Amino acid sequence: MRDGEPQDLDAGAAADGRAEAFEAVIGLEIHVQLATATKMFCGCELSFGEPPNTRTCAVCLGLPGSLPVANARAIHFGLMIGLALGSELAPRSIFHRKNYFYPDQAKNYQISQYDEPLCRGGSLEEIRIHRVHLEEDAAKLIHVGSSGRIHGSDASIVDFNRGGTPLAEIVTEPDIRTPEQAGEWLKLLRSTLRRLGVSDVNMEEGSLRCDANISLRRAGTEELGVKTELKNMNSFRFIERGIRAEVERQRKILSEGGEVTQETLHFDPASGALTSLRSKEEAHDYRYFPDPDLLPVAIDREMIDLAREAMPELPAERAARLQRELELSPESAQRLAFASELGDYFEAALDAAVDPPPPAQMLANWLTGDLVARLGDGEDPQASRVRPAALAELVGLVAARRVSVGAGRQVLDSLVAEGGEPQAIVDAEGLAAMDGAEELAVIVADAVRANADAAERVREGNSKAIGPIVGHVMRETKGRADGTEVSRLIHEQLGV
Amino acid sequence: MIGRDEVLHVALLARLAVGEEELEPMARELSAVLDHIAKMGELDLSDVPPTSHVVELTGALRPDEPRPSLPRETVLAQAPAVSDGGFLVPSPQA
């Protein structure tokens, strides 16, 4: 319950034995908007908040006579995703039409892949991949309610800017067991995709969207229960909370001897409520058939080689390398590799020519600890005022004891707030570590005198009592004194 | 023979209103055509692959290069109902 939401119930209840032993079986379907320049089947540029219907053409509006032509880079990106997930790549790519009427579909069918997806199988860490296929995104519907009434009914406005944006749909096998695992895995998937450069993977902006299929089974059995589909969750927090709420709902039904109905649900993060999206119309019959406007595309050796050449180092490989080459702790290596924005920042800082150079592990600690804490989790440090070279310089100064840890943190505060150069800040604020041992010894002696009670307790063997004396020194030196040196001097002067 | 319920089901899938007086003729005409088509059933096609396209496999892809979009006034000019730069429709949520 990392986000401390009071209404959240622990899905892992079975594990601590307080309820009947059910196991959650969770599969994810992730829609990833690909970061191509143009749409899936036309030359319109992708839209980033432009005014409605300004990024549209005959093709993505489904005008009479228009024809789709598939975007080569979207297929290239699809192949890269397949390679990253260790999928089997299809020898040919076939697009089908998925037929259903809805105002967000310009043609009233979606061009998608059906029985021959671009990629099949594979895995990312412990979760197996079922398939990856390409399709076009729907347009955006803006519900204007009764204010836009058309002859007595509520109205919506359709904006086709998003319509036709290339999507990769990644479907996992139902290998996930807990909401936390779903969240963690999705973060790894996101950093993998970001690392590939195939998507902006921004959940809040909708470039990464996730549905979850959830069912419960009695622990130790293999038979799958009736599953429900949780639609369109758009933040990591909501995904974990939504899944947790649905697991708990199903557990309650099953514990009371009821049956779960197959349905599609929406999780409202504000109220924590799950509502059914049951359609009042007929059961879907999508009438898939191969799109006769698009010939099957042969996925030849050349295309696969191009995708392979474009593959960057993936997070798991990066973690291994950071551990091997820089002797980072496994935790630091994973943290940097799986959050690729941190990894990129880290490596940029390490590459910066600063003197003295920062030790790698210490740099990692300052980045993932001090800097991230100041910026907030999930913020990209590249977007902050602290340049990688500045952090490297600061950590180098601290490591060389030219700046104490405490003073270093003050410098970092200043960098986060206003940017700038660490050495310049150190000089301007007088934060350089004190190098004259005699000068420091005098201040320590003053501090010992001023804190006689504490000094007495330290002499008696209470080492924790040193605090007020150290604090006094730090106040006097404005944090420039080296903590270890101060402690050594206090002990020396007190003869313990 | 296709019955009226089936006609209504298919008509809903196709989003076509069918008047009461249109039901019976529609069922009859569709049945006549389907009966004719059913003769294909005589053929043994078990080992025959399906043909979606007679054209040989090509790799007709498009380079990921932007082309100009249409001006919005052109896009909306033919629309039956427009509001706030978009196409106005009865809400699917209603």
Added chain:
Amino acid sequence: MSATDVLALSARAAADAIEAGSLAPRELFDAYRERAAADVSAGEDGLNCFTWVAPEPPTDDAPAPLAGVPLAVKDLFCTAGIPSQAGSRILAGYLPPYTASAVSRLTEAGATLMAKTNQDEFAMGSSNENSAFGAVRNPWDRERVPGGSSGGSAAAVAAGLAPWALGTDTGGSVRQPAALCGIVGLKPTYGAVSRYGMIAFASSLDQAGPLTRDVADAALMLRHMVGRDPCDATSLEFPEAIELPSAERLDGIRLGVPQELTGEGIEAGVLDSFGATLALAQELGAEIQPVHLPHAPHALSAYYVLAPAECSSNLARYDGVRYGYRAPDPKDLLDMYTRTRHDGFGAEVKRRIMLGTYALSAGYYDAYYGRAQRVRTKIAEDFRTAFAAVDFIVTPTAPTVAFRLGEKTAEPLAMYLNDYCTVPMSLAGIPAISIPGGLSEGLPVGFQMAGPAFSENRLLDAAHALEGAIGFDGAATRA
């Protein structure tokens, strides 16, 4: 040149005359535009060929291969800022923002867009009676149909209201009306001409084709239409330039007569004319031999699954949201969809949408769509086998001569049988041409010749040789 002399020129002869300076483009354009406009103003008394006629003559006389030759274009093609309604109420008044590639290629070669022609709604029909803009009449007999779905294009060319016209052929929609109106109609190899901007009926079958007075004109128009278009993923580069035909003999040419398409169901007068044309071909040096297309009798069934299936999806976009007709006062979204489509589409279009939706729906896909695709495989194979033994396959184009208006409207199946001889070639994607073979009961009979994919040059040459020997005269209808 007198107006009569101008109208007597084939498109090719007119282009030559313009190039030679003996005919002004404006003179040619005015001669036809006047006739076309007169047909429109004649209303019920006219042929009802056109849905739009250019109000102004062209201003650009830049030299180009087709400079100044007026062109009539089937309304199925989108033309920027000019009504493009596909014969449908649902697109009444629709003004597209762009022009179809096939049309642009012709106008870039100098042809001038003079008129849009009437057609069966969304190209679904064989009589041009399924048009929201009224039936078209056959200039040979005004009480008869011109064939369809490119009926307006065929009638306009036959009646001398346009020197030539662009049509589309899905299951015979260029060839059959050409046959019924006594002109030449060519369906090219699938993929030879871009479909971009051609309002789709059945995407895997639709192909643009010329309707012309003679074979040389068909070759000339085709020359300026073919080629790969980056906007159509199914278009292909034509492997060679289209030549103007010159052959006068058929020595050594083997013509295959498929018994499956030349027997039962073909009218006696049509078979007589077909036999006479075969005899002429033999005199020109051709060898006639029987061939088998064992699956051809199932072609119509496969076609009436595949084409409606594709159409049911292609026509889903006509929903009253972005363009075209919307039913008034919808009470909700479903009501808007269903009434818009009920009122906007004609009976035949709705029938085919229903048929196609049914054939693709859960539980029926394999029995209908899947099976039809397999029949299609067999039909293409049949042709490949046959072309190992013969150069061309020849059949009557249509089983009957032009029938009376209203004669077949009550029975859809009877109407569908019109396509019996043309549909197999459509399913196989191969080129086929219909030329006038003669008259039966005073009405034209079409002679169809089909060749392997991309054999257009040879096919046009053979058709040209035969055309010369037949010496068909359609001038009476142009009076």
